[in-house]
Amino acid sequence: MARKTNRKTSPTTSLPPEVVAALGQPTREEKPALKSEGVGAIIAAGCRALFRPGENSLRVHMTAQFYPWRVGGLVLAAGVVAARAATVSGTHAILLALATGAGAWVGLRLLRTVKARQFRATRLAAEWAEIDPAHARVCVSAAGVWLIALILIQPASLTAWWWSGLVGLLALLALGSRFWAHHRIPRVLVAVDRAGPTPPPPPGEHTVARKWRTRVGNSNGCLPGTKLTDLVDEPYGVRGQLHLVPGRQTITSVRAATGYIASALGVAEADILIEHVEPTEENPKPDSAILDIKVVTVGMLTQKVPLQGNRLVVDGDDVSIRMGPYADGDGEALWRLYTADSIWGGFVAGSTGSGKSGLIDALALGIWQTGNTVIIYIDPKNGGSSPRIFDRAHWPVGKDPDTWEAILSGLIEVIEARGLENSARLKVSGFTPSKKRPGIVVIVDECHVVITPQNAERWGRVGREGRAAGVQALYASQIYGLQTFGGDDAVRSSATAGNTVALRVSRNQSSMIADIPLDPSTLPKITGVGLVDAGREAPFKAAWAPSETTAAQMDAALEHAPQELDPLAAGAFDAGSGGLYSRRHQIADQQVANAEERLQAYEAGRTPTARQDTDTQPAMTNIVNPLGFEVPSSIDPDLLSETDLGLGILTDANRDPNEQRVARWSGAARRVLQVLIEHGTLRRGQIEAQVRQAEECSRATVSRALDDLAEAGEIQALPNRRGWQLAA
Ligand SMILES: Nc1ncnc2c1ncn2[C@@H]1O[C@H](COP(=O)(O)OP(=O)(O)OP(=O)(O)O)[C@@H](O)[C@H]1O
Numbered sequence: 001m002a003r004k005t006n007r008k009t010s011p012t013t014s015l016p017p018e019v020v021a022a023l024g025q026p027t028r029e030e031k032p033a034l035k036s037e038g039v040g041a042i043i044a045a046g047c048r049a050l051f052r053p054g055e056n057s058l059r060v061h062m063t064a065q066f067y068p069w070r071v072g073g074l075v076l077a078a079g080v081v082a083a084r085a086a087t088v089s090g091t092h093a094i095l096l097a098l099a100t101g102a103g104a105w106v107g108l109r110l111l112r113t114v115k116a117r118q119f120r121a122t123r124l125a126a127e128w129a130e131i132d133p134a135h136a137r138v139c140v141s142a143a144g145v146w147l148i149a150l151i152l153i154q155p156a157s158l159t160a161w162w163w164s165g166l167v168g169l170l171a172l173l174a175l176g177s178r179f180w181a182h183h184r185i186p187r188v189l190v191a192v193d194r195a196g197p198t199p200p201p202p203p204g205e206h207t208v209a210r211k212w213r214t215r216v217g218n219s220n221g222c223l224p225g226t227k228l229t230d231l232v233d234e235p236y237g238v239r240g241q242l243h244l245v246p247g248r249q250t251i252t253s254v255r256a257a258t259g260y261i262a263s264a265l266g267v268a269e270a271d272i273l274i275e276h277v278e279p280t281e282e283n284p285k286p287d288s289a290i291l292d293i294k295v296v297t298v299g300m301l302t303q304k305v306p307l308q309g310n311r312l313v314v315d316g317d318d319v320s321i322r323m324g325p326y327a328d329g330d331g332e333a334l335w336r337l338y339t340a341d342s343i344w345g346g347f348v349a350g351s352t353g354s355g356k357s358g359l360i361d362a363l364a365l366g367i368w369q370t371g372n373t374v375i376i377y378i379d380p381k382n383g384g385s386s387p388r389i390f391d392r393a394h395w396p397v398g399k400d401p402d403t404w405e406a407i408l409s410g411l412i413e414v415i416e417a418r419g420l421e422n423s424a425r426l427k428v429s430g431f432t433p434s435k436k437r438p439g440i441v442v443i444v445d446e447c448h449v450v451i452t453p454q455n456a457e458r459w460g461r462v463g464r465e466g467r468a469a470g471v472q473a474l475y476a477s478q479i480y481g482l483q484t485f486g487g488d489d490a491v492r493s494s495a496t497a498g499n500t501v502a503l504r505v506s507r508n509q510s511s512m513i514a515d516i517p518l519d520p521s522t523l524p525k526i527t528g529v530g531l532v533d534a535g536r537e538a539p540f541k542a543a544w545a546p547s548e549t550t551a552a553q554m555d556a557a558l559e560h561a562p563q564e565l566d567p568l569a570a571g572a573f574d575a576g577s578g579g580l581y582s583r584r585h586q587i588a589d590q591q592v593a594n595a596e597e598r599l600q601a602y603e604a605g606r607t608p609t610a611r612q613d614t615d616t617q618p619a620m621t622n623i624v625n626p627l628g629f630e631v632p633s634s635i636d637p638d639l640l641s642e643t644d645l646g647l648g649i650l651t652d653a654n655r656d657p658n659e660q661r662v663a664r665w666s667g668a669a670r671r672v673l674q675v676l677i678e679h680g681t682l683r684r685g686q687i688e689a690q691v692r693q694a695e696e697c698s699r700a701t702v703s704r705a706l707d708d709l710a711e712a713g714e715i716q717a718l719p720n721r722r723g724w725q726l727a728a
């Protein structure tokens, strides 16, 4: 016999869902309403709202926000019952108080079990006990204390109940705030009006299209109404077209939802490449509501890309250096070096170990392969960033701030001299490189150490005026913030005018890199993966080779590269640098000899000469400073004149080591470091309070700053969540 309800349902409910959809009937089996109109209908609607809230109801949408109120209501109800029961006798009261204490303890234990996560009623509490166990403990204890107090006080009058309730309410608000701060009200997504019911899945639908249809493009998805078509399997993954809802979505809204899309498709954010459709002859004006989408499912970015062959792409006057292939293998990211009448520099940003110096090796190789460009290399790590470039550059300089200044003055002199040459002799307005009149690229690794507020304006001139004089700088740093550019935004814009490359950076830094539309902090933690400001909006993998192979390729390129600057540039450089340019080889030899002497002193068990005389000037002194020891007669006195020729390694020896650590960071992160330097260790709450007050920022910003600093190894958490301290 058929069940009673069967007789009442519409005849279409027995049909397959596709047929129902085709007939335009709702596919979900609706339970019969009590009555279709009148009071019955109102009661039925009330019951439905109470017990079966719809998928899009406010109650379901804000389940997490209502949760503390539900728990509070439950505790209140328990309190009323317990207080009533306690009035029976003193024994009842004591037993109930004990039971409440034990119940609170057992409750907390149960919440931390896997089972508790599976029940709808306890899921959020169980998750909270795992996310913030200390706060969960405080909440349970507060509820227990309140209940026990109620049992012992046994409020009899309405006023007593009113005060007890008020205390409970205030406690709920105070304790709930942390939970609410974590469970923010979810963004309500625009629902798309659909012309009709959801069509049945097309036959042979690609799995990626299915995931998109059911998780992204459905009415509850992050991009309702969108769909994927023309999906084709490629060696790297899947390629297809993404159809937006015209007038409702843009490429920017799609990019803003990349995190959701990535989780819907089960891939990393960097593996989703979304770009405008390239205009073609057949389709010169592509529809902007249709985008190209590529989902990389093969680990292209994790594979090493060998640095080999000719690195240059030459197109007439335009010369670019190939940095490495894009994640889908379609084309390579390019570094623009020359265009008609111009030379270009740029900026490489990336956190420690992200592959900046590796990329600079590849760029230096390309620069040398042009056969008409020389490299000046400034490395505050004394050549440690790239010994390959240090050994081969036209003028390599280690940590020697006075020589950096001399180089900067020399470059400006060259720019002025070549400008004069352009206007007075050559009658040209720009620069075209040749072996006789080579371009000059000064590579400045760790440039945040080199550019200071005092010299920022002059470095800015190199960027702005050097383009037409064949002089440009290529900077690299972990920090994109203004402090890297001596606090001068004009310097930053001139440094990034030619090229900007962002390898993986922290979230603090990525928000500042406006030239690159994608977020470099979402790149995978793989060395050499980056984004460029020009070209495609997709990650690329920098080409790289082991040290010896790179060095051999550089040597091969240098066979055809100019050994000297043109006499005019050389003369100007020498004049500008106070004669250091022409003496650079002698100085380098002297520095090597000094270093060797110092090493031999250590090996022989002697303290290097300077140590014996002055403790503040440990060894390998800054030769020009007042000397506390006799200059060895082997040193050419000429070399000691005018300027600091020492390696300068030790000039920082007495500086506060934290100064540089702080200088590398900005905003909230910088403030966190400062308060930790000041106080040693601090609890998270104390850090939050101090940083929020000083920076006027949100708790989330401080939390992000702590994460970034921890990730960068600057700070470390104390055991048992006791707080944070500076990393050793
Ligand atoms: N494209 C790449 N592919 C594979 N390995 C790489 C790549 N680039 C660099 N590496 C390796 O990763 C390591 C770190 O790279 P690199 O020294 O270039 O980082 P960095 O960003 O300059 O770090 P720091 O800020 O400390 O100077 C090096 O040992 C290098 O051999």
Ligand SMILES: [Mg+2]
Pocket (backbone or CB within 6 Å): 356, 357, 358, 385, 445
């Ligand atoms: Mg480096």
